[in-house]
Amino acid sequence: MQIKSPDCTVCQFRSMMFDSLSRDELGRLNTCKSQHLFGKGELIVREGSAIQAIIYLHKGLIKLHKTTSDGRSQIISIARPFDFVGLLSVFSNDLYRYSITAIEDSSVCFINKDCIHHEILNNGKFALDIIRRMSQATDDVLQAKFSLSMKHLRGRIAHILLDFAENIYNTLAFDLPVSRKEISELIDMRPENVIRILSEFRKDGIIRINGPEIVILKPELLRQISDAG
């Protein structure tokens, strides 16, 4: 659902991406953006479709994911507001390499690709900014994946729980935004094992599980398990 979007010049996200644009440039961007609401589970971008816009997230939580030839799904990353997302192939390809789906009700801003190109061509500072953010974002994804591949299943679960607590929710008690199956797609294991290991952590008194809520009781121990691999 499209909604009325704030003027770029007063948007709270301006400083995140568009700090290096002048008032005039922001005004131009304003004319080629639109904002949309997506319900939990709703597809925002379909892998393989033509790239028309870069996106960023005003509110909610989204996942980048892709489906492999044999029908299995992989989650590349989870992004929250202020994260730089959607550029992960916007400039290298005519087609989106990944799908994007809302995992919580989300408000998404679409900025036409050609407009961004235009500003890059005409504002070197902005270009350098984009390069920095892009570079950082892909570095982070790679970093996360490499670190995961070194860990055993328990270490991966420990890591992802701490990640949610520390980087997404900033609290040791939070509602899991994704199913066990989605966790399994994010950290490359089987859903049964996600469930099993969460149960083990519960039995060991490391976490508490109340329906969708996870409470981390022993973060130090979880950290230890994560670091051990």
Add this chain to the structure above:
Amino acid sequence: MQIKSPDCTVCQFRSMMFDSLSRDELGRLNTCKSQHLFGKGELIVREGSAIQAIIYLHKGLIKLHKTTSDGRSQIISIARPFDFVGLLSVFSNDLYRYSITAIEDSSVCFINKDCIHHEILNNGKFALDIIRRMSQATDDVLQAKFSLSMKHLRGRIAHILLDFAENIYNTLAFDLPVSRKEISELIDMRPENVIRILSEFRKDGIIRINGPEIVILKPELLRQISDAG
């Protein structure tokens, strides 16, 4: 060892990276580059050291790699001349995230980071070019790693053999440029298993092994094993 480097304006690699630069701009670049030779096994860039230059490869073969906290090594990617490399964090960080090592005798061009920054700031077309290449390069690495994580050991070995044959050497008979151990660091498994599976492939008549040389006898079968996972 530093060597005399060709003038950027007549360099065969100009079209690869610097097509969008004017003669003047190329002239400026010329003053902030240097070219060096590295022997097989020699370290070109050390992970964690301050970023001073972007690099590209004139001749040879190099690997990007990193060492994890517990002392294990991972290879991010292997790059050959004309591949875009070294930017995988040059703009997001003050420190190199990865080491770079020559895996064949190599000739490497270093271009001062600040010079590149300067050109990006003043030439939007060049900036967009860099963004495209960077985006493509990181996409490729991510793609490769995600695809690997879906495969069993045999599939990974099959994949990497075909990759060498098709993308690096353009022939079904080639000398392996890396040890079994390095292969294991590239495709995330144990050296023993690399050796074992290569032996199996040999016994099955899929490949022939003559010392360092690998000859792929049944590429279709290898493809099948790679695709099956």
Add this chain to the structure above:
DNA sequence: TGCAATACATGATAATTATCATGAACTGAT
């Protein structure tokens, strides 16, 4: 409210992969 579909849970077992041990072949340096 009740039904169907999906998510969660757990045990038993199979498949895959890592580890350990041992020895041969190769490599580089004296």
Add this chain to the structure above:
DNA sequence: ATCAGTTCATGATAATTATCATGTATTGCA
């Protein structure tokens, strides 16, 4: 040429992870 160190090679075994089977709880919807 020889020795030491590394790489390559292979078997036996242990550890990890996936698969299958089965049942309960939860969710969405008619």
